Amino acid sequence: MTGINLQIAAGSMTVLIGASGSGKTTLIHLIARFFDASVGAPLVGGVDVRDMFSEQLAGQISQIFQDSYLF
Known part of the structure; x- marks a missing residue:
C-alpha cells in the first residue's frame, strides 16, 4: 500500500x-x-496508534467483517 491518506470523522460509519x-x-x-x-x-x-494502549484504541474504533459468526 502506498500513498494512503484517509480521514474519517468521529462518530461516522x-x-x-x-x-x-x-x-x-x-x-x-x-x-x-x-x-x-x-x-x-x-x-x-x-x-x-503505536502510542495508545490496546484498551484505549478498542474504545475508539469498531470493526465488522463480512464473514461474521455468532455463537
Whole structure:
C-alpha cells in the first residue's frame, strides 16, 4: 500500500469496498494495530496508534467483517 491518506470523522460509519487483494483488510489491521506499518503510521484522534494502549484504541474504533459468526 502506498500513498494512503484517509480521514474519517468521529462518530461516522465508513465502509471499505474494493476488489479482492486491494488492501481493505490490511488497512483495517493497521488501524486496529494488529500489526505495525513499516513506513508511516495510522493516527486516531491525531495520536499515533503505536502510542495508545490496546484498551484505549478498542474504545475508539469498531470493526465488522463480512464473514461474521455468532455463537
